[in-house]
Amino acid sequence: FPLIVSQDCGHAETARVIASYGPAVAHIRQPDLSDIPVPPEHRKFQGYYRIARHYRWALGQVFRTFRYRAAIVVEDDLEVAPDFFEYFQAVLPLLRGDPSLWCASAWNDNGKEALVDAARAELLYRTDFFPGLGWLLLAELWEELEPKWPPAFWDDWMRQPEQRRGRSCLRPEVSRTVTFGRKGVSHGQFFDQYLKFIKLNERFVPFTQLDLSYLRKDAYERFFLPQVYSAPEVQ
Known part of the structure; x- marks a missing residue:
């Protein structure tokens, strides 16, 4: 996996840390660091x-x-699981071969420890929501x-129907990333109440050796819909 680090600030210490990795990473720098004209009501959102x-x-x-x-x-500000790259390597052929998919994410938005089955770390789902926080896309999607x-607000924009166009994203039962970024443009919004409780997978799952064909649209609907409609109704 070639690594590209894109730096969007003139912070010298950050640049030195990136440079310390030598040829292991390609270091690129966003050339335009100027302020962006924004509507008056969006001044506080300059970071976005x-x-x-x-x-x-x-x-x-x-x-x-x-x-690429x-x-x-x-x-x-993400920490990754031991099988982070294994997961993406395994789902890449699915993304390339199924036009009803448009991305794969390492993140489960409902991934609090009490809400996931850590014993089923190999389980993957299709979702109509764009999770982000460690995600895979193809060049065709970028075009x-x-x-x-x-x-x-690019991530909210990605979740709009005009961009999704009826396509799904893959995501795991147990997240393969967690964020430790309390500080940032969101000023820690939701971090203490929610984000810091997301469960990070701890064991390696050999995804490339598993049969993931159940994630293709036709197979998935046969597998997933009966589970939904047979589940007990809760108030």
Whole structure:
């Protein structure tokens, strides 16, 4: 897995840390660090505009300059599970072969420890929600999204029907990432109440040796829908 670190600040110490990894990573720097004109009511959201600008530039570099055909996006405040790369390596062929899929994520938004079955760490699902927080996309999807990329709040934009277009994302029962970023543009919103309680998978699952064909749309509906409709109704 080639590693590209895209830096969106002029912070010298950050640059030194990245440089310390030498040829193990490709270090690229977002060239435009200027303030972005925003509507007066969005002044406090300047950070979200900078993030969207950085994502657009960095993904453009990955797919146009480096010419990779797929990429895993990982923010700098994520810790990954032992089988993080194994998971993405296994689901990449599914993403390439099933047009009803548009991404794969390492994150389960309902992944609090009390809500997941840690003994079923091999279990994967399709979801209509874009989870983010460690996700895989293909170059073909970037070619679709880049011309209309939003100026801010890119992840909320990804969840709109106009972008999803009826497609699903893959996600695990037990998250393969957790965030430790209490500080940031969201000012710790939801971190103490929710994000810090997400369960990170601790054991390696050999996904590339498993049969994941149940995640294809036709097979998945035969597998998943009966479970939903036979489940007990709760108030």
